[in-house]
Amino acid sequence: MLKVKKAGILCAGDDEFAPFLSQIDECKVSEKAMLKFYEGKIGGVDVVVLFSGVGKVNAAIAAELLIEVYGVDAVINAGCAGGMDSRLHIFDTVISTEIAYHDVAEDILTEFHPWMESIYFQADSRLLELSREAISKLKMKDKVFWGRMVTGEAFIVDEDRQRIMDIYAPLTVDMETAAIAHVCYVNHIPFIAVRCITDTAEHSGVERFEENCQKASGIARDITAALLEEMKGNGIR
Numbered sequence: 291m292l293k294v295k296k297a298g299i300l301c302a303g304d305d306e307f308a309p310f311l312s313q314i315d316e317c318k319v320s321e322k323a324m325l326k327f328y329e330g331k332i333g334g335v336d337v338v339v340l341f342s343g344v345g346k347v348n349a350a351i352a353a354e355l356l357i358e359v360y361g362v363d364a365v366i367n368a369g370c371a372g373g374m375d376s377r378l379h380i381f382d383t384v385i386s387t388e389i390a391y392h393d394v395a396e397d398i399l400t401e402f403h404p405w406m407e408s409i410y411f412q413a414d415s416r417l418l419e420l421s422r423e424a425i426s427k428l429k430m431k432d433k434v435f436w437g438r439m440v441t442g443e444a445f446i447v448d449e450d451r452q453r454i455m456d457i458y459a460p461l462t463v464d465m466e467t468a469a470i471a472h473v474c475y476v477n478h479i480p481f482i483a484v485r486c487i488t489d490t491a492e493h494s495g496v497e498r499f500e501e502n503c504q505k506a507s508g509i510a511r512d513i514t515a516a517l518l519e520e521m522k523g524n525g526i527r
Contacts, residue, residue, distance in 0.1 A: 292416035292480055294521055296336040298362035299514060300352055302466045305503045306369035307341035309511035314339060322355050329360070335518045338362055342466065346391075346443055349466035353473035364417065364480040364521075367470045368514045370506045371439065371462035371485035372446055374455060378487050380502055383434045383513055384461045385421050386413045386483035389471045392454050392463065393442035404476050410438070411471035414480035417517070420524065421482065424516035434513070437461040439483060441468035451491060462487065484517070486510040 301307040310328075314337065317330035328339045338360045342352035349367075356362045371384065378384070388410040391399075399406045418436065425434045440460040444450070454463060467483045474481035486506035 292364070292414065294364040294480070296338065296360070296362045297518065297521070298353075298356035298360065298365040299332075299337055299339040300349065300356065300365060300367050300470055301339075301341040301369045301507075302344050302349065302464070303369070303503070304341050306507045306510070307339065308504075309508045310339050310368075310514075313511070313515065322359055323351055325352055325355065327355070327360060333515060333519050333522060335522050337518070345465055346441065346469035350469040350473050353470045354477075357473070357477050357479055362479070364414070365470060365474050366417075366514055366517065367467050367481070367483040367485070368510045369464075369466075369485055370488045370503050370510065371464040371467075373461070373487040373490040374440075374451065374463050375435075375437070375461045376491070378435065378461060378490060380487050380490060381433070381506060381509060383430070383484065383486045383509055384439065385418070385434065385436050385513075386439045386467065386471075386485075387418065387436050388412050389439045389441065389468045389483065390458060390460075391442060391468045392440040392458055392460075393444070404472075406475075411468060411475050411481070413471075413482045417480055417482040420520040421484075421513075421517050424513065424520045428513070428516050430513070435461055439464065439467050439485065441465060482517075484510050484513050
């Protein structure tokens with residue numbers, strides 16, 4: 291059974307974090323490892339919110355601190371992503387069911403610590419159920435997808451896209467989610483990611499990401515807040 295007293299909300303960049311800031315009640319700020327942690331409540335749920343900086347190592351540092359220092363017992367990764375599946379359009383949102391690295395040799399995870407049965411980190415099943423309930427109430431069914439995400443240490447350009455699709459067939463790609471899921475896995479902490487699409491194969495490039503990040507981040511924030519509301523309504527707080 292899922293029991294969450296305090297949720298961590300982890301964003302990659304400051305633009306992805308910004309929509310959350312005005313939503314945090316009773317906010318207090320502390321610093322660890324050159325990161326600022328914002329503790330308070332969103333919709334009556336105890337939260338710790340921050341942005342980690344871009345990349346897997348930054349994200350992993352932030353996730354471990356959320357768990358070990360701030361005592362969160364669930365982590366939500368919220369922000370933006372690149373769309374890989376042709377069904378996705380800009381400002382659609384993907385909620386993770388499973389997550390993998392696209393730039394790590396598979397046997398690193400299965401033959402060595404943490405000795406996984408597969409390369410995929412699974413999102414928490416109860417959080418997935420609650421996310422579906424949240425989306426049904428937001429009436430965003432046609433704009434939200436559930437599925438696989440992959441993570442790697444690069445912004446994806448055309449020559450990499452087909453290789454990733456052939457091997458992993460993900461809905462999205464980003465630079466942090468698998469690292470956060472990895473930290474949650476080894477700590478036995480429930481995890482889910484909410485990523486809104488800023489760029490696709492048809493509308494690609496760093497400049498496209500930057501152009502759409504603010505609006506996409508607001509959408510990810512709204513869905514995350516709705517998920518927190520479902521957690522509260524189901525006695526998970």
